[in-house]
Amino acid sequence: MLLQGTLDLLILRTLLFGPTHGHAVAKRIKQSSEDLLQIETGSLYPALHRPEARGLIAASWEKSELGKRAKYYSLTARGRKELLAERAKWDTFSRAMGLVLS
Amino acid sequence: MREFLCKLGWLRQRNPKEDELREELEFHLTAESEECKASGLTERQARSAAHRDLGNLGLISEDTRAKWGWPMFEQFINDIRYTGRTLLRAPSFTGAAVLTLALGIGPTSAIFSVARGVLLKPLPYHEPDRIVSIFESKSTANNPRNAIASANFAEWLARSQSLQNIGMTGSSRRTVMIDGQPEDLPGRFASSEVFRALGVTAAMGRTFTASEDESGKDQVIILSYEFWHNRLHAREDIIGLKMIVNGEPRIVVGVMPPEFTIAGEKANFFVTYGWTMERLRTSPGRGISHAIARLRDGVTFNQAAAEMKNIAAQLEKEVPDRNANWTVNLVPVHEQTVDQIRPAILILSGAVGLVLLIACVNVANLLLARSTVRQRELGLRAALGAGRARLIRQMLTESLILGVAGGAAGLALAFVFHRGLLTLMADRIPVPRLDQVAPDMPVVAVTIALALGTGLLFGVVPAFVTSRNLHGSVREGGRHGVGSRSRRVLGAHVVAEIAFALVLLAGAGLLIRSFLRIQQTDPGFRAGGLLTARVQFPGAKYSDLRRRTAVVNDVLAKISVAPGVQSAAGAAFLPMTGGIGTGFYRTDHPPPAPGQRLSCDVRPITPGFFRTMGIPLRSGRDFAPSDVRESKQVAVISEALARRHFPGENPIGKQLVVRVGPPDGPWEIVGVVADIKMNSLEGDMRPAVWVPQNQLVAGGVSFLLRTGQDPLSLVNTVRQAVRANDPELPLADVMTMDGVVGRTLARQRVVTTILAVFAAMALLLAGVGVYGVMAYSVAQRTSEMGLRIALGASPGTLLQTIIREAMVLVAMGLAIGLAGALALTRVLQTQLAVKTTSDPAAFAGVTLTLGITALIASLIPAWRAATVDPLVALRNE
Numbered sequence: 001m002l003l004q005g006t007l008d009l010l011i012l013r014t015l016l017f018g019p020t021h022g023h024a025v026a027k028r029i030k031q032s033s034e035d036l037l038q039i040e041t042g043s044l045y046p047a048l049h050r051p052e053a054r055g056l057i058a059a060s061w062e063k064s065e066l067g068k069r070a071k072y073y074s075l076t077a078r079g080r081k082e083l084l085a086e087r088a089k090w091d092t093f094s095r096a097m098g099l100v101l102s
Numbered sequence: 103m104r105e106f107l108c109k110l111g112w113l114r115q116r117n118p119k120e121d122e123l124r125e126e127l128e129f130h131l132t133a134e135s136e137e138c139k140a141s142g143l144t145e146r147q148a149r150s151a152a153h154r155d156l157g158n159l160g161l162i163s164e165d166t167r168a169k170w171g172w173p174m175f176e177q178f179i180n181d182i183r184y185t186g187r188t189l190l191r192a193p194s195f196t197g198a199a200v201l202t203l204a205l206g207i208g209p210t211s212a213i214f215s216v217a218r219g220v221l222l223k224p225l226p227y228h229e230p231d232r233i234v235s236i237f238e239s240k241s242t243a244n245n246p247r248n249a250i251a252s253a254n255f256a257e258w259l260a261r262s263q264s265l266q267n268i269g270m271t272g273s274s275r276r277t278v279m280i281d282g283q284p285e286d287l288p289g290r291f292a293s294s295e296v297f298r299a300l301g302v303t304a305a306m307g308r309t310f311t312a313s314e315d316e317s318g319k320d321q322v323i324i325l326s327y328e329f330w331h332n333r334l335h336a337r338e339d340i341i342g343l344k345m346i347v348n349g350e351p352r353i354v355v356g357v358m359p360p361e362f363t364i365a366g367e368k369a370n371f372f373v374t375y376g377w378t379m380e381r382l383r384t385s386p387g388r389g390i391s392h393a394i395a396r397l398r399d400g401v402t403f404n405q406a407a408a409e410m411k412n413i414a415a416q417l418e419k420e421v422p423d424r425n426a427n428w429t430v431n432l433v434p435v436h437e438q439t440v441d442q443i444r445p446a447i448l449i450l451s452g453a454v455g456l457v458l459l460i461a462c463v464n465v466a467n468l469l470l471a472r473s474t475v476r477q478r479e480l481g482l483r484a485a486l487g488a489g490r491a492r493l494i495r496q497m498l499t500e501s502l503i504l505g506v507a508g509g510a511a512g513l514a515l516a517f518v519f520h521r522g523l524l525t526l527m528a529d530r531i532p533v534p535r536l537d538q539v540a541p542d543m544p545v546v547a548v549t550i551a552l553a554l555g556t557g558l559l560f561g562v563v564p565a566f567v568t569s570r571n572l573h574g575s576v577r578e579g580g581r582h583g584v585g586s587r588s589r590r591v592l593g594a595h596v597v598a599e600i601a602f603a604l605v606l607l608a609g610a611g612l613l614i615r616s617f618l619r620i621q622q623t624d625p626g627f628r629a630g631g632l633l634t635a636r637v638q639f640p641g642a643k644y645s646d647l648r649r650r651t652a653v654v655n656d657v658l659a660k661i662s663v664a665p666g667v668q669s670a671a672g673a674a675f676l677p678m679t680g681g682i683g684t685g686f687y688r689t690d691h692p693p694p695a696p697g698q699r700l701s702c703d704v705r706p707i708t709p710g711f712f713r714t715m716g717i718p719l720r721s722g723r724d725f726a727p728s729d730v731r732e733s734k735q736v737a738v739i740s741e742a743l744a745r746r747h748f749p750g751e752n753p754i755g756k757q758l759v760v761r762v763g764p765p766d767g768p769w770e771i772v773g774v775v776a777d778i779k780m781n782s783l784e785g786d787m788r789p790a791v792w793v794p795q796n797q798l799v800a801g802g803v804s805f806l807l808r809t810g811q812d813p814l815s816l817v818n819t820v821r822q823a824v825r826a827n828d829p830e831l832p833l834a835d836v837m838t839m840d841g842v843v844g845r846t847l848a849r850q851r852v853v854t855t856i857l858a859v860f861a862a863m864a865l866l867l868a869g870v871g872v873y874g875v876m877a878y879s880v881a882q883r884t885s886e887m888g889l890r891i892a893l894g895a896s897p898g899t900l901l902q903t904i905i906r907e908a909m910v911l912v913a914m915g916l917a918i919g920l921a922g923a924l925a926l927t928r929v930l931q932t933q934l935a936v937k938t939t940s941d942p943a944a945f946a947g948v949t950l951t952l953g954i955t956a957l958i959a960s961l962i963p964a965w966r967a968a969t970v971d972p973l974v975a976l977r978n979e
Contacts, residue, residue: 021126021129021130021133022126022129022130023129023130023133023134024133026130040157041130041155041156041157042156042157042158042161042162042165043165045123045126045127045130045162045165045166046162046165046166046168046169049166049169050169053169061122064129064133066129066132066133066136068129068132069125069129070126070129070133071122071125071126071129
């Protein structure tokens with residue numbers, strides 16, 4: 001399960017480590033959430049293209065580790081700002097939730 | 103904004119982006135399967151594991167593309183593109199649907215435009231609903247629109263409190279000199295108040311003043327805009343110009359606005375009566391005029407009608423000689439204008455409405471059938487990732503495109519049809535304001551909306567039904583494409599279509615047959631081989647009646663010896679063109695009480711008229727040249743009159759008093775002739791009194807020439823003979839007698855022609871509809887048929903089964919349609935005063951025609967199914 005809009009945040013967070021392609025983004029999200037966040041791989045690509053349209057991430061075609069051309073996504077300056085802002089919002093939200101629930 | 107520009111950029115490079123997306127997803131699959139291989143799977147297993155993980159590629163692409171730009175718009179364009187392709191790939195379906203829509207929309211728009219323009223648009227008068235026409239009517243005769251007595255008119259002017267601007271109007275033919283040539287033209291009498299009652303002022307100059315109504319000051323004339331524009335070259339100096347009318351000068355005081363008519367009656371010019379109040383009060387009978395007036399402020403129509411009835415009752419008591427059994431009849435001017443044409447237009451509207459209904463049912467059939475056929479395709483597309491909403495939208499797009507295409511074709515057809523309608527009606531039927539009717543855009547819009555609505559309704563319903571269970575349809579391979587529900591719906595369509603078509607065919611058949619019956623009526627004379635031409639004597643120049651008879655007799659003497667002429671005669675009124683109807687009595691019987699007078703048609707003629715017309719003389723003699731003004735007044739009566747008023751007696755030698763003005767009689771009967779239809783083929787054989795034109799001189803004469811050759815080849819013979827007498831006498835209404843008779847049937851001919859076209863369209867559409875449904879439903883059952891044949895059923899049995907199914911539906915439709923047709927007959931008779939009897943032969947004929955058409959329409963697909971090769975049929979699975 002995934003909260004609405006959180007996939008965007010996860011993608012931006014993942015790209016903070018550096019440019020990478022869709023497949024790697026999917027893997028990283030799965031790994032780093034210790035497989036708790038089961039995102040449907042299929043929903044990843046629409047999710048990647050939306051921030052691209054908003055200019056939060058940029059894409060370029062690079063040679064991949066498999067030797068084939070792959071589409072690499074990277075954070076733009078706007079994306080970085082968006083990530084910080086969203087991150088702060090999320091922190092506040094989860095702290096609030098924690099306070100209420102604990 | 104940035105996002106917008108970015109998307110805009112992407113829109114331009116759509117295709118490269120598609121490729122990139124495909125490559126991106128492909129890379130994902132490769133990377134995923136590499137990983138799976140690393141964990142020990144084979145190449146194939148790894149690949150399919152990767153596919154499973156990623157999910158439905160089509161759906162992902164769709165969702166991703168949605169993030170790029172304007173998905174709705176894009177999809178709409180795509181839908182249109184796709185629909186266009188699929189429609190082009192099914193040309194017979196598309197063609198049938200578009201043609202059906204066009205056939206429904208085109209004629210409907212045209213007819214409804216006419217109906218709206220002629221029947222519903224307010225007349226171009228000031229507050230037209232406050233204007234009334236006033237007629238008189240006699241309780242013992244069936245003519246609610248009888249002309250009024252001038253003497254009563256004078257009383258109304260003095261007594262009515264509820265009406266103002268009471269004016270009088272009637273038709274008036276005049277000889278007008280145009281560019282030095284005399285021309286006999288229809289115009290109208292109109293007193294000055296008529297224009298004020300209508301509330302219309304002149305476009306140039308002015309209308310009449312009250313003093314110009316009076317004798318001696320009436321040397322004025324008002325022209326219609328059309329006459330001024332077309333015949334007088336729109337000359338600027340028209341006002342004040344002197345025109346020669348009936349040999350006397352009149353000053354043009356005004357030109358009316360374009361399209362001005364008095365209650366729909368076309369006229370080239372308007373003149374006043376030139377009356378004096380004294381003459382009005384003492385005028386004995388009823389002429390050709392009626393009154394027009396405006397309701398006073400605050401007075402309702404009913405109040406005015408009641409007051410006028412009261413006045414008429416007073417007048418009946420005061421002057422029984424003139425008014426016994428007479429009353430007045432007020433009619434709203436709009437009703438008077440459209441009354442004559444209303445039944446025809448309502449009949450045509452009803453007929454075209456049925457055609458539209460049948461067309462709509464047909465389109466519904468086509469769409470419904472098609473959507474069921476496409477169930478499998480839709481299932482496939484759903485499996486490939488199309489969402490349900492998307493599929494519905496796709497089907498709606500298809501209905502919409504069909505609707506638009508059909509609408510466009512229909513609109514084109516509407517213009518063609520409208521033009522055809524005008525040409526057909528032009529001059530043949532005097533439809534008021536017909537020439538002002540253009541295809542009416544609101545009407546066209548409503549019709550197209552109706553057709554589109556049908557398209558959408560029948561596109562939406564199947565779309566929902568179909569999209570509900572798509573997975574099933576793929577699994578079953580579309581075998582059960584036609585569910586019992588849609589089959590029932592299609593069955594209902596067949597029933598409805600047949601019923602509608604039968605109502606229309608029966609109605610049209612009824613009217614067409616009664617028209618043919620009228621047309622074949624024996625008028626009592628031989629119309630073939632007769633030329634007619636009319637001369638109207640200008641009153642001033644021919645005030646000496648002897649001069650008129652001299653001209654008539656001299657022209658006849660000249661033409662009867664001309665080559666090619668077998669015989670020639672003259673008549674004051676041609677049969678079928680109206681004339682005088684008046685009272686009479688036998689001199690050997692006491693004069694009847696007022697209001698009890700017997701009436702007959704009086705027709706002045708020349709000797710030889712009966713021979714020329716081919717009317718047999720029953721007894722006595724024809725008129726002779728020796729029956730002149732100075733000799734004894736003689737008359738020939740019709741058999742009808744002899745039968746009714748001289749039963750068991752010999753009328754020859756008896757005398758009649760006929761009220762025709764100064765020479766009332768007595769007229770001595772010298773002969774009896776066979777009856778003829780006097781005023782129209784539909785009318786009864788009315789009692790007639792024929793008198794010598796030498797003894798009762800009328801204002802004009804129609805010459806009649808019988809010939810063995812083409813009657814029109816004798817036109818010059820008549821013209822020269824008339825010119826030799828008076829070069830200023832215009833020859834009018836030059837036509838064959840067949841033409842004269844045909845003219846009285848013109849309206850019915852036009853209406854029945856259009857009805858026949860509609861009936862043919864309905865038959866065609868119904869046939870196509872039944873064929874479509876049967877072809878479709880049979881195609882759905884091809885495998886069943888194959889199976890049955892494989893199991894030993896004979897084609898004959900199968901054919902029977904299918905036909906029986908179809909015929910049950912058709913029979914239901916016919917039964918419902920017959921009931922509707924019977925109801926329609928009653929409506930036609932009671933509401934529209936159409937003279938038809940219920941016509942079992944017509945009903946049987948159309949029922950049979952429709953049944954056979956439906957049988958043939960279902961036989962073709964049934965035969966195809968029954969003779970299907972079982973192998974082919976089963977392979978279809």
